[in-house]
């Protein structure tokens with residue numbers, strides 16, 4: 001069991017308590033479950049970057065092995081770009097959520 005700070009009155013409240021015993025404020029908003037951790041954000045960035053590199057590699061393979069690799073490379077690369085866009089959004093929400 002640990003103590004967290006009440007988001008309304010800043011008094012110490014048990015992390016198991018549903019409401020602050022002093023002012024009745026629900027305790028869960030101070031836990032901030034929607035926030036991503038720095039580790040999650042950096043992992044997401046590396047995975048997206050990896051997908052883009054893999055996509056470029058597949059596009060390169062398509063020169064020798066045909067259109068199947070081209071389509072695959074485009075799909076993988078596009079999901080990597082999409083991932084990077086989400087990553088930028090996650091990073092931004094992390095910075096502004098402090």
Ligand SMILES: [Zn+2]
Pocket residue numbers: 006007008009010011020021022023024025
């Ligand atoms: Zn309180």
